[in-house]
Amino acid sequence: MKRISRAHITNLFDPAAAPCAEITTGEELTFETLDALGGRVKTHADALSVMIPHELGNPATGPVAVAGARPGDTLAVAVQEIRLGDFGYGRVKGGGVIFDELRPPVAKLTPIRAGLVHFNERLRFPARPMVGVLGVAPAGPAAHTFFPGAHGGNLDINELGVGATIYLPVAVPGALLALGDVHASMGDGELNGGGLDIDAEVTVKVAVLSGLGWPRPVIETADAWCTCANAPTLQAAIRQACSDMTTLLARRLDISREEAFILIGAAGDARIGQSAGLPGVDATAYLRVSKTILPSAF
Secondary structure: OEEEOOOOEEOEEOOOOOOOEEEOOOEEEEEEEOOOOOOOOOOHHHHHHOOOOHHHOOOEEEEEEEOOOOOOOEEEEEEEEEEEOOEEEEEEOOOOOOHHHOOOOEEEEEEEEOOEEEOOOOOEEEOOOEEEEEEOOOOOOOEEOOOEEOOEEEOOOOOOOOOOEEEEEOOOOOOOEEEEEEEEEOOOEOOOOOOEEOOEEEEEEEEEEOOOOOOOOEEEOOOEEEEEEEEOOHHHHHHHHHHHHHHHHHHHHOOOHHHHHHHHHHHOEEEEOEOOOOOOOOEEEEEEEEOOOOOOOO
């Protein structure tokens, strides 16, 4: 199994990038990832003080070319394992939805032991590892890893954990897959702008699918399908995710869009990916429907 080391770090999903490795459809590989600050936090003092420009934030490991992937195909990336580093960190510094109410800087280094977050001497809770940034190169200008889009990128959607598969539209030959920005745990909405950021190793299995023709990321979990969207406002992102799910339900269940929308009202769950209010960064949202209703989206 190939291993992509932290030496291969990028801050761009770039259609002109030279891949650091090539794999074939059905192959597994492991990405070594750095935290959102690029591995600069080693101590509590670092967590309090480190600031980096946005162009260096949210580094991803890659890109990796997938042999045979062509524009119009779909790349299915199944997250098989996330191995967390020894500690994560969270902080109040630089942003978050109630940042103006607080007294920064405050930071916490949180050991991760046996799958538990050791928040302090009294409080422990299970880690909930997820991948914040996962995407492919877009067809147009390069997209920074700080931003979400139709190519994936900085989605910050909690469903993208172990056992999930994300489906991404291929826009350039080889797809050029990269991922990073793992969180040991992150509440829906990423309300403080980071959750618990951490170094990690992520093992995925990649497959090239043809004929799906879907324009935005879709996430499959063990028990649900999720249409994903991003927009300058959370309301607009939810609207796009809802519209996409309405289309999928109508197609797959052979019902009208109106019936599909009624079904969403009865059994669809709109959820927030990230809404941390960072300047220029779109909100992300997703619409989740159980597989008991929608066994297959494609």
